Amino acid sequence: MKISFPGGVAVNAEFDGFTVKSDQPVRAGGQGAAPSPFDLFLASLGTCAGFFALRFCQQRELSTEGLELTLDVERNPETHLPSKVRIAIELPTGFPDKYRDAIIRATDQCAVKRSIADPPEFEVLTV
Structure with missing residues (x-):
């Protein structure tokens, strides 16, 4: 992945x-101009x-019409x-x-969520 800086922030x-x-507000x-x-x-x-x-729904041939997820984020008032x-x-x-409990368990397997729950080690260096 290459990160570039097209102008401004x-x-x-x-x-x-x-x-x-990406951009800043x-x-x-x-x-x-971007999220x-x-x-x-x-x-x-x-x-x-x-x-x-x-x-989960597709594999069980369940209708996905009306399937929707909403994320709500609570923030720490000190760290934001x-x-x-x-x-x-x-x-x-x-x-x-x-299937109600099963779809929750399936959704809970999201790799992004699991990466946050068990975070990788980060290394920042100059080359």
């Missing part, structure tokens, strides 16, 4: 033929969890970092009761 990540753009000195890196982090968590919920992330799964109409 915008920062891009380039990988596998994709470019993910206007109030933080950016142009607000902030932290918002992309939350979107990564939500889309990963959503993928696991979606695949997340203290709790709540992922609410809106189930499709007629979703079988027998």
